[in-house]
Amino acid sequence: MSRSDDLSIEAEKVIPGGVNSPVRAFRAVGGTPRFVDRGRGAYLEDVDGRRYVDWIQSWGALLFGHAREEIVQAAVEAARRGTSFGAPTEAEVRLAERIVAAVPGVDMVRLVSSGTEAAMSAVRLARGVTGRPRIVKFEGCYHGHSDGLLAQAGSGLAAFGLPGSPGVTGGAASDTMVLTYNDLDGVRAAFEADEDTIAGVILEPVAANMGVVPPTPGFLEGLQELCDAHGAILIFDEVITGFRLGAGGAQALYGVTPHLTCLGKVMGGGFPCAAFGGRRDLMEHLAPVGPVYQAGTLSGNPVAVAAGLAVLDLIESLDPYPILVKQAQRLADGLAESFERAGIPVTINRMESLFSVFFAEGPVSNFLEAKASDHQRYAKFFHAMLDEGIHLPPSGYEGWFLSAAHGDSEIQKTLEAAADAAARLG
Numbered sequence: 429m430s431r432s433d434d435l436s437i438e439a440e441k442v443i444p445g446g447v448n449s450p451v452r453a454f455r456a457v458g459g460t461p462r463f464v465d466r467g468r469g470a471y472l473e474d475v476d477g478r479r480y481v482d483w484i485q486s487w488g489a490l491l492f493g494h495a496r497e498e499i500v501q502a503a504v505e506a507a508r509r510g511t512s513f514g515a516p517t518e519a520e521v522r523l524a525e526r527i528v529a530a531v532p533g534v535d536m537v538r539l540v541s542s543g544t545e546a547a548m549s550a551v552r553l554a555r556g557v558t559g560r561p562r563i564v565k566f567e568g569c570y571h572g573h574s575d576g577l578l579a580q581a582g583s584g585l586a587a588f589g590l591p592g593s594p595g596v597t598g599g600a601a602s603d604t605m606v607l608t609y610n611d612l613d614g615v616r617a618a619f620e621a622d623e624d625t626i627a628g629v630i631l632e633p634v635a636a637n638m639g640v641v642p643p644t645p646g647f648l649e650g651l652q653e654l655c656d657a658h659g660a661i662l663i664f665d666e667v668i669t670g671f672r673l674g675a676g677g678a679q680a681l682y683g684v685t686p687h688l689t690c691l692g693k694v695m696g697g698g699f700p701c702a703a704f705g706g707r708r709d710l711m712e713h714l715a716p717v718g719p720v721y722q723a724g725t726l727s728g729n730p731v732a733v734a735a736g737l738a739v740l741d742l743i744e745s746l747d748p749y750p751i752l753v754k755q756a757q758r759l760a761d762g763l764a765e766s767f768e769r770a771g772i773p774v775t776i777n778r779m780e781s782l783f784s785v786f787f788a789e790g791p792v793s794n795f796l797e798a799k800a801s802d803h804q805r806y807a808k809f810f811h812a813m814l815d816e817g818i819h820l821p822p823s824g825y826e827g828w829f830l831s832a833a834h835g836d837s838e839i840q841k842t843l844e845a846a847a848d849a850a851a852r853l854g
């Protein structure tokens with residue numbers, strides 16, 4: 429019995445499934461999760477003293493790897509001056525200014541503590557502004573676990589085979605229309621049938637919770653036109669893509685500016701800090717200026733904000749993106765080559781540094797196709813890699829997350845382990 433196995437047993441007695449977020453539990457791949465003792469750069473060290481190259485990076489929150497000195501330092505210094513005030517601070521203004529400067533669609537921004545809160549609040553704002561009840565989302569896109577957004581929501585749920593969740597009322601679910609990603613005609617038809625009831629459309633502009641699925645050419649532009657034509661709010665959930673595909677997120681990359689944007693993960697530097705923002709006239713519907721209520725005791729928390737500012741400083745001074753893209757390409761190409769050599773059908777979808785591995789002939793352009801890939805083979809691959817000290821995301825519906833701390837040697841190690849694993853799986 430390893431210490432991780434012991435801790436799993438103890439954890440399951442007091443925490444449902446032994447984890448505080450379901451994907452951590454390895455249910456999609458089997459086995460027991462590794463309990464982490466510490467992280468440094470590209471590596472995790474578990475409680476049994478084993479080291480792993482970490483391709484999860486807190487599910488994309490760590491653009492500069494674990495325990496990056498500048499970020500830790502900023503958080504420690506902030507904590508010494510007080511960990512929460514319930515009153516405004518200068519650092520919040522500076523972080524908001526930086527986000528506004530970086531993200532094209534954001535004139536004003538409100539800080540929150542999680543991506544769930546950001547998406548939930550953006551949807552409330554869209555409803556409050558338009559006075560309409562319904563939200564269009566896409567199957568396989570995840571926007572956090574708030575009631576109305578949990579319908580057919582990708583990775584976590586997909587791994588468990590749950591269509592939605594008990595506890596979500598019919599009322600909440602019926603205000604959510606779930607359509608097919610990359611199917612613009614479906615959205616057009618929905619607007620033609622229900623124009624007066626649709627408050628907005630929310631999506632991941634590059635989907636990354638059904639594995640990585642980029643938008644097909646014209647999809648984002650088409651959504652923008654439809655929303656403009658029908659008086660609906662276009663919401664980009666850039667909780668993963670924001671500050672990962674580039675400082676301006678997917679919207680800068682594709683040149684499509686949404687009305688509202690959700691941010692999280694990278695911008696918090698590994699701390700609970702997220703945001704939603706958008707056009708000034710829309711954001712000014714929020715209390716205390718307008719009537720749409722939204723609040724948080726720990727919103728704009730000084731420790732998290734200090735970490736967020738430190739990350740944005742690093743992004744500005746280091747411009748990590750060109751190297752991240754190059755490394756991701758090397759990794760994805762190397763993986764593809766190993767699987768092809770072993771005669772294993774594989775489709776690797778990649779957008780900039782964001783990619784995922786589908787064991788399928790492809791193409792994979794929506795959730796149905798993502799689901800049809802061989803997830804049992806992914807589970808075997810996952811464990812073969814884990815045994816070699818490579819910690820992949822424990823589900824084929826998740827992206828692989830590169831950080832600036834992953835260098836040539838981590839990529840080399842990963843490719844060598846993958847070549848061995850592929851040969852054995854083939």
Ligand SMILES: *Cc1c(COP(=O)(O)O)cnc(C)c1O
Nearest residue numbers: 542543544570571572665667668
């Ligand atoms: C992770 C994620 C969320 C939820 O963020 P939490 O901080 O886990 O609440 C929302 N949207 C997307 C696209 C995400 O990847």
